[in-house]
Amino acid sequence: MRIGVITFPGSLDDVDAARAVRLAGGEAVALWHADDDLSGVDAVVLPGGFSYGDYLRAGAIAARAPLMRSVVDRAHAGLPVLGICNGFQVLCEAGLLPGALTRNGHLHFRNRDQALLVERADTAWTSAYTTGQRIVVPVKNGEGRYVAAPAELDRLEGEGRVVVRYADGNPNGSSRDIAGVTSADGRVVGLMPHPEHAVEDLTGPSVDGLGFFTSVLSSVVTA
Amino acid sequence: MTAHPTSPGTSQVGGVPQLDTVELAATTADTEQPYAELGLRPEEYQEIREILGRRPTTAELAMYSVMWSEHCSYKSSRVHFRHFADLPASDALLVGIGENAGVVDVGDGYAVTFKVESHNHPSYVEPYQGAATGVGGIVRDILTMGARPVAVMDSLRFGAADAPDTARVLPGIVAGVGGYGNCLGLPNIGGELLFDDCYLGNPLVNALCVGVMRHGDIRLAKAEGLGNKVVLFGARTGGDGIGGVSVLASETFDAEGPAKRPAVQVGDPFTEKLLIEACLEIFAADLVTGIQDLGGAGLSCATSELASAGTGGMHVDLDTVPLRDSTLTAAEILMSESQERMCAIVEPAKVEEFLAVCRKWDVLATVIGEVTDGDRLTIDWHGERIVDVPPRTVAHGGPLYHRPMTRPADLDGLQADAPPSSSADLRADWLAVVSSPDGADKSWVTEQYDRYVRGNTVLAQPEDAGVLRIDEQTHRGIALSLDGNGRFARLDPYTGAQLNLAEAYRNVAVSGARPLAVTNCMNFGSPENPEVMWQFAEAVRGLADGCRALGLPVTGGNVSLYNQTGDTAINPTPVIGVLGVLDDVRRRVPTGWRADGETVLLLGETGAEFGGSAWASVVHRHLGGLPPALDLPAEQALAGLIGTLATDGTLSSAHDLADGGLAQAVTESALRHGTGARLRLTGDLTAALFAESVARAVVTTTRPDAVRAAAAAAGVPVTELGVTGGDALVVEDVLDLPLAELRAAWSATLPALFGSPEAAVGTVPAGTVPTS
Numbered sequence: 001m002r003i004g005v006i007t008f009p010g011s012l013d014d015v016d017a018a019r020a021v022r023l024a025g026g027e028a029v030a031l032w033h034a035d036d037d038l039s040g041v042d043a044v045v046l047p048g049g050f051s052y053g054d055y056l057r058a059g060a061i062a063a064r065a066p067l068m069r070s071v072v073d074r075a076h077a078g079l080p081v082l083g084i085c086n087g088f089q090v091l092c093e094a095g096l097l098p099g100a101l102t103r104n105g106h107l108h109f110r111n112r113d114q115a116l117l118v119e120r121a122d123t124a125w126t127s128a129y130t131t132g133q134r135i136v137v138p139v140k141n142g143e144g145r146y147v148a149a150p151a152e153l154d155r156l157e158g159e160g161r162v163v164v165r166y167a168d169g170n171p172n173g174s175s176r177d178i179a180g181v182t183s184a185d186g187r188v189v190g191l192m193p194h195p196e197h198a199v200e201d202l203t204g205p206s207v208d209g210l211g212f213f214t215s216v217l218s219s220v221v222t223a
Numbered sequence: 224m225t226a227h228p229t230s231p232g233t234s235q236v237g238g239v240p241q242l243d244t245v246e247l248a249a250t251t252a253d254t255e256q257p258y259a260e261l262g263l264r265p266e267e268y269q270e271i272r273e274i275l276g277r278r279p280t281t282a283e284l285a286m287y288s289v290m291w292s293e294h295c296s297y298k299s300s301r302v303h304f305r306h307f308a309d310l311p312a313s314d315a316l317l318v319g320i321g322e323n324a325g326v327v328d329v330g331d332g333y334a335v336t337f338k339v340e341s342h343n344h345p346s347y348v349e350p351y352q353g354a355a356t357g358v359g360g361i362v363r364d365i366l367t368m369g370a371r372p373v374a375v376m377d378s379l380r381f382g383a384a385d386a387p388d389t390a391r392v393l394p395g396i397v398a399g400v401g402g403y404g405n406c407l408g409l410p411n412i413g414g415e416l417l418f419d420d421c422y423l424g425n426p427l428v429n430a431l432c433v434g435v436m437r438h439g440d441i442r443l444a445k446a447e448g449l450g451n452k453v454v455l456f457g458a459r460t461g462g463d464g465i466g467g468v469s470v471l472a473s474e475t476f477d478a479e480g481p482a483k484r485p486a487v488q489v490g491d492p493f494t495e496k497l498l499i500e501a502c503l504e505i506f507a508a509d510l511v512t513g514i515q516d517l518g519g520a521g522l523s524c525a526t527s528e529l530a531s532a533g534t535g536g537m538h539v540d541l542d543t544v545p546l547r548d549s550t551l552t553a554a555e556i557l558m559s560e561s562q563e564r565m566c567a568i569v570e571p572a573k574v575e576e577f578l579a580v581c582r583k584w585d586v587l588a589t590v591i592g593e594v595t596d597g598d599r600l601t602i603d604w605h606g607e608r609i610v611d612v613p614p615r616t617v618a619h620g621g622p623l624y625h626r627p628m629t630r631p632a633d634l635d636g637l638q639a640d641a642p643p644s645s646s647a648d649l650r651a652d653w654l655a656v657v658s659s660p661d662g663a664d665k666s667w668v669t670e671q672y673d674r675y676v677r678g679n680t681v682l683a684q685p686e687d688a689g690v691l692r693i694d695e696q697t698h699r700g701i702a703l704s705l706d707g708n709g710r711f712a713r714l715d716p717y718t719g720a721q722l723n724l725a726e727a728y729r730n731v732a733v734s735g736a737r738p739l740a741v742t743n744c745m746n747f748g749s750p751e752n753p754e755v756m757w758q759f760a761e762a763v764r765g766l767a768d769g770c771r772a773l774g775l776p777v778t779g780g781n782v783s784l785y786n787q788t789g790d791t792a793i794n795p796t797p798v799i800g801v802l803g804v805l806d807d808v809r810r811r812v813p814t815g816w817r818a819d820g821e822t823v824l825l826l827g828e829t830g831a832e833f834g835g836s837a838w839a840s841v842v843h844r845h846l847g848g849l850p851p852a853l854d855l856p857a858e859q860a861l862a863g864l865i866g867t868l869a870t871d872g873t874l875s876s877a878h879d880l881a882d883g884g885l886a887q888a889v890t891e892s893a894l895r896h897g898t899g900a901r902l903r904l905t906g907d908l909t910a911a912l913f914a915e916s917v918a919r920a921v922v923t924t925t926r927p928d929a930v931r932a933a934a935a936a937a938g939v940p941v942t943e944l945g946v947t948g949g950d951a952l953v954v955e956d957v958l959d960l961p962l963a964e965l966r967a968a969w970s971a972t973l974p975a976l977f978g979s980p981e982a983a984v985g986t987v988p989a990g991t992v993p994t995s
Binding site: 009010012013015016019048049050052053054055104105106108109110111112138140142194196197199200202203204 | 401406408492672675676980
C-alpha cells in the first residue's frame with residue numbers, strides 16, 4: 001500500500017508522517033510539491049510544518065503548488081487525503097475542506113499533549129477508532145484556531161463532519177472545540193493535532209495516533 | 224536607515240565623493256579615520272597600519288574592526304584558553320576547538336556536533352529578533368560542520384521576574400526562540416529559565432544546537448584549490464546587523480547612549496530551513512571543498528577565515544553580492560550580519576550542479592569570487608581594488624590582551640557571610656521554593672516550543688536532560704544538559720564552574736547516558752574590570768580542571784563579555800553543556816513517578832550546605848557563604864551506578880538533586896504524573912529538604928535490594944526515603960502537602976506574571992498531563 005507524503009518548502013513533519021505510515025504497515029512515498037504526478041499512490045498525507053514560512057496566510061501558497069492540482073482532482077474522485085496541522089491549513093486554502101485556521105486566541109504557539117474525542121469513526125482515516133473514543137496526541141500550532149461562519153458550523157455539525165473535538169480544554173480557541181473535519185464523502189480529513197507524533201511509546205505521549213494510518217490502509221484495501 | 228559611522232564608503236576629497244581604494248589609501252596617509260567609532264583602540268589602529276604598510280581603506284578598516292572585536296577575536300579571553308589546550312587528548316574528539324563546532328564520536332560510525340552560543344546583547348535591544356537570530360546562528364554553525372541539525376536548547380536568565388523590564392524582554396525572547404526553532408523543524412529538548420536581579424538590564428540568551436552526521440561527512444571551513452569558486456548562497460545582504468559584533472556585543476550598555484537597534488539582525492527561519500535542506504543535499508553529492516556560515520562579522524569573517532585556513536589567497540568581486548538595499552556601501556556589505564547566508568568553496572566543474580540544488584530549494588546562489596594563488600585576500604568594488612590584506616591578520620591576527628586581574632574586594636566578606644541554616648517553617652519554605660520563579664513550572668515557556676518534530680525526542684523538558692534517538696534500528700541515542708548556576712560562581716568562580724559542570728554531567732547521567740564531552744558559554748561582565756577578569760580566569764581554570772578530573776574533552780565554547788549595564792556586572796555565569804551517549808535509548812530513565820508502591824531511595828550524602836542555595840535566596844534573600852563542596856569522584860561513582868542500573872532496567876525513575884534540594888526534586892517527580900509519596904526523613908530536616916550537596920539523586924525502584932547492592936559496590940551511600948503512592952507528598956510526623964495544593968502553587972507563578980493563555984481560550988491548568 002503506497003501512501004504519498006508531500007514535501008513543500010518549509011514542510012517539517014514529513015519525516016514523521018512517513019515514519020507513521022511505515023509503522024502502520026504501509027509504504028511511504030516521498031512526493032515533491034513542484035511535480036505534477038502523484039506517482040500512483042493510494043492515499044496522500046499533507047504533513048505539518050511552516051510551508052513557505054506561513055507567509056501571506058498559513059497554507060495559502062502551498063495550496064497553489066503544481067502537485068496540489070492533482071491532489072484536488074484525485075480527491076474529488078475519492079482519493080483519501082489527510083492534512084495534519086499545516087496540511088489541514090493547505091486543504092482549507094485549496095477548498096477541499098470548509099473553514100479556516102487563524103491565529104490562536106492567546107496569540108502564542110502552543111505545544112501540549114491534548115485529549116481528543118473521536119466523533120466520526122467511519123472516515124477513510126478514522127475507521128480504526130470507535131465513536132466517542134478518547135485519545136491523546138500532541139497539538140502544536142500558532143495558527144490553529146478553527147473558524148467558520150455560524151451557519152457553516154451548524155451545517156458541518158448537522159452533517160456529522162466534525163471528526164475530532166478537543167476534550168478537557170481547548171488549546172487555541174477553535175470554534176466549538178473543533179479539532180478536525182472531513183469532506184462530505186469522508187475521504188478527506190484535516191486536523192490540527194498531530195497523530196504522527198503519537199505512534200511509538202518511546203517518543204510520543206501515547207500510540208493513539210497510529211489509528212489514522214492503519215485506518216487508511218484498510219480503507220484503501222476495501223475501496 | 225540611521226546614520227552610521229561606517230556610512231562613508233566614499234571619502235570626501237576636495238568636496239567630491241571618491242571611492243576609498245587601496246591606491247588612494249597608499250597616497251593619503253593622513254586622512255582621519257573613524258576607528259574609535261568602530262570600536263578600535265588607537266594602538267589597534269596603529270597595528271593595522273603597520274600590517275598593511277599604509278592606512279587601511281574604509282572597507283579594510285571595517286573588516287578589521289569587526290574581526291578584531293572582542294566578540295570575534297576573543298582578545299581578552301583567549302589567553303586563558305591554554306587551560307583547555309592542556310587537557311589530555313580524547314579518543315572521542317574528532318574535531319576540537321577552533322572549528323565552527325567540535326565533533327564527537329558517539330559510536331556506530333555516528334558523529335555528533337554541538338555548541339552553545341550567547342545572543343545576550345541583541346536580545347536585550349530587540350528581544351524577539353535577538354533571540355531568534357541567536358538560534359539561527361548556532362544552527363548554521365552546526366550545519367557548517369556537515370551535520371543535520373536535530374535539536375536545540377535554550378538557557379535563559381532574566382532580572383527579577385516581577386521587574387517591568389523582564390515583562391518587556393521575556394515574552395519576546397521566548398517567542399523568538401520558539402518562532403525560529405519551531406519554523407526550522409528542530410525540537411527544543413531542554414534548557415534553563417532563571418531569574419536574578421543581576422540580570423536586569425542584561426538578560427542572558429544562550430542557545431545550543433546539536434547535529435548528527437556520519438564520521439565521513441565532517442566539513443571544514445577552508446578555501447583550497449586554485450581556481451575554485453567562492454559561492455555565496457542564501458538570503459540577500461541587507462543593512463541589518465551592521466557592526467553587531469563590535470558596536471553591540473563588545474561594549475557595555477550605557478543608559479545614556481544612542482539606540483542600538485540597527486545593529487540587531489532580523490531573522491527569516493523559512494529561508495534557513497531551505498538553506499539546511501539545500502546544504503545537506505549539497506554535502507551528500509560532495510559538491511563543496513570548504514564551507515563557512517555567515518554570522519557575526521558577516522562576509523568579513525567568512526572570506527578572511529576561509530582564506531586564512533586554506534593554502535592560497537582569495538579574490539572577491541563585491542559587486543556580485545546580491546543586495547536587499549542597493550544603497551549599501553562596500554564597507555556595509557562587508558560588515559552586514561544579515562542572516563541565513565553561507566559561503567562555499569566549489570570546484571569549477573561542480574558549480575553548475577551546486578547551483579541546480581540551490582534552484583531546487585529556491586535558494587539564491589551567486590559566484591562572488593575564487594581561490595587565488597598568493598596569500599592575499601583582495602576585494603574589488605566598482606572596478607577598483609578596495610581591500611588587499613593578508614587574510615590571517617584579519618581572521619586571527621587580532622590583539623591578545625593580558626588584562627589585569629584582581630580577586631573581588633568583596634569576596635572575603637561574601638564568603639564569610641554564611642546563610643541561615645534552620646527553617647522556621649518547613650512546609651511554608653517548601654511551597655515558597657517550588658513556587659518561586661526559578662522553581663516553578665516552566666510550561667508557560669516550554670509549551671511555546673515544539674518538542675516533537677522529527678519524531679526522535681525521547682525526553683525533553685522538564686526532564687533532567689534532553690534525550691534523542693539518533694538511529695531507529697540500533698536505538699542509539701544522545702543526551703544533553705545545560706547548567707549554569709551564577710550564585711555558586713559568584714561565591715567562588717573556580718568551584719562554581721566545576722559545580723555547573725558536575726550538575727550537567729549528573730543530569731546526563733541520571734537520564735541513563737554516559738557523559739562524553741563538554742561545551743560551554745561563558746557569560747561575564749566587562750573584561751576591563753580586573754575583578755570580572757579574575758572571575759573569568761578562575762572559571763576557565765575550574766572548568767578545565769573539572770574536565771580533566773572527569774576525563775571529558777572540551778569541544779569548543781563561546782565567550783560573552785561586557786554583560787553589564789553601568790558599573791554592575793552580572794554574576795559570573797559559566798553555562799556548561801554536557802553531551803552523553805546511550806547505547807540503547809529505550810533504557811533512558813525519566814524523572815517522573817508513575818506507579819504506586821515503589822521504593823524511594825536517595826543516592827549520595829547530604830550536608831548542611833546552603834551557600835548560594837535556592838532556599839537561602841528565596842526564603843532569606845541571602846547570597847553568601849561558600850557553595851557546596853565539590854566531589855567529582857562521587858559524581859563519577861553516582862554516574863557509573865545509574866548507568867549500570869539503567870542498563871539492566873532496575874530504575875523506574877531518577878532525578879538529580881540541585882537547586883531547591885530534595886524538596887524541589889520530589890515535587891517535580893510527584894507532579895509529573897500525579898503520583899505522591901510517603902517519606903521518612905531523619906536528622907537535620909532543613910538540610911534534608913533544602914541543602915544543595917552535590918552528587919545526589921533520588922530514584923524509585925521495585926527492586927531496592929538490587930539498588931543497594933549495586934550502590935554498595937560503587938561506594939555510593941543509599942538512604943531509604945519511603946514509598947510512592949497517594950495524592951500527597953507526606954513527610955511523616957512533619958508535613959503533608961496534597962498534590963493539588965502543590966500543583967496549584969507550582970504552576971500558577973509564571974502565568975500570573977506573564978499572562979495565562981487559558982484566560983483567552985480555556986481552563987486547563989498548566990502542567991497537567993492528560994492520560995489516555
